[in-house]
Amino acid sequence: MVMATKNALHLDFQWPDGGDFSAPVLWLRDVCPCSSCRVTQTQEKRVHLASLDCVAAEAIDPTHEGVTIGWVDGHTSYYPRAFLEATHARITPAWKPWCEDYFPNCYDFLAFQSDDDCATSAITEFLTSGVLLLGAAGQEDGTLERLSARLGPVREVLFERIHNVKVDPLGYNVAHTSLALPPHNDFASYSWPPSVQALHMLVNDAVGGNSTILDGWGVLEEFRRDDPAAFDVLCRVPVPFREFDEHNETYACEPIVQLNARGQIVIFRYSNQLMQVMDHRNPETAAFYDAYYALSRRLLSTNLSRSFRLEGGQILVVASHRILHGREAIESSGHRHLQDAYFEHDNVRNRLTVLARSHD
Numbered sequence: 001m002v003m004a005t006k007n008a009l010h011l012d013f014q015w016p017d018g019g020d021f022s023a024p025v026l027w028l029r030d031v032c033p034c035s036s037c038r039v040t041q042t043q044e045k046r047v048h049l050a051s052l053d054c055v056a057a058e059a060i061d062p063t064h065e066g067v068t069i070g071w072v073d074g075h076t077s078y079y080p081r082a083f084l085e086a087t088h089a090r091i092t093p094a095w096k097p098w099c100e101d102y103f104p105n106c107y108d109f110l111a112f113q114s115d116d117d118c119a120t121s122a123i124t125e126f127l128t129s130g131v132l133l134l135g136a137a138g139q140e141d142g143t144l145e146r147l148s149a150r151l152g153p154v155r156e157v158l159f160e161r162i163h164n165v166k167v168d169p170l171g172y173n174v175a176h177t178s179l180a181l182p183p184h185n186d187f188a189s190y191s192w193p194p195s196v197q198a199l200h201m202l203v204n205d206a207v208g209g210n211s212t213i214l215d216g217w218g219v220l221e222e223f224r225r226d227d228p229a230a231f232d233v234l235c236r237v238p239v240p241f242r243e244f245d246e247h248n249e250t251y252a253c254e255p256i257v258q259l260n261a262r263g264q265i266v267i268f269r270y271s272n273q274l275m276q277v278m279d280h281r282n283p284e285t286a287a288f289y290d291a292y293y294a295l296s297r298r299l300l301s302t303n304l305s306r307s308f309r310l311e312g313g314q315i316l317v318v319a320s321h322r323i324l325h326g327r328e329a330i331e332s333s334g335h336r337h338l339q340d341a342y343f344e345h346d347n348v349r350n351r352l353t354v355l356a357r358s359h360d
């Protein structure tokens, strides 16, 4: 038994085999795994640090299997050694930029829906490459709803729950014309744009109109490496985006690249058609346009882009905070009907975790 130093920030001790252990005192008290500090039924934390007037260890008793800590308020904690030495990090497949010969595998729609091994491979590929291609999904209206079993609930936005994309003289968006659509992602006009987009081609008898996909994060990482100062401008300067029709008005003003606390890219927001007029009096506007022009030229010439014909019965799913999608111009007016719907990336990751759990 070792007496602890009162009010210490860290608690240090040696295991009987000589190994050192050190951890913040507040962390140790916070993660106490005992049944009065946890809701046993749910594994949630129950003790709240703020309810404790003083957090200090009084006695430390390490054995080969774990350590018992006596706290000044009379509580006793026991921590198995394996618990203290674990990283407690959740690992999901990390994204990887496309390699030179990357092309998405095509998974059978019914197998993806019904076979857990197929779904596990397909979702793992999706989390790595940002793309999932499904074939033999048929031509039935609303088929995308069935993907909820694997991708989680549909993420609704204003406009339709399932969008119909056909050439339509009354359409609210350039997608409803036969014009080419440069690489973009949808709903840049939302503070949190949908993070997964599924596009189901019901019928494609048109000439032209090839689908395009582009590894946006892959290009951004090249850009960051080659011109870090310009990349930083794209992370800093807010840009307005708007999508609207007669009944709806959506608007967000955010930098086109958003990073997390570790400096990793989390959202690439890119839509030439939805981008609004920036204030030319803002001194940042010139710097932004320099960087934006350089990045956009790169997007048009990158080898991290693929073009292919999405056939009737195929579904293309993209991680839309990363992958930009587009379309070449439709040359003839042969019947072409596409439906799209949105999902959320967190829910797709959840599905892989649950599949692994059921496998174990």
Ligand SMILES: [Fe+2]
Pocket: 175, 184, 185, 186, 325
């Ligand atoms: Fe789109």
Ligand SMILES: [Zn+2]
Pocket: 032, 033, 034, 035, 036, 037, 075, 076, 077
């Ligand atoms: Zn406890």
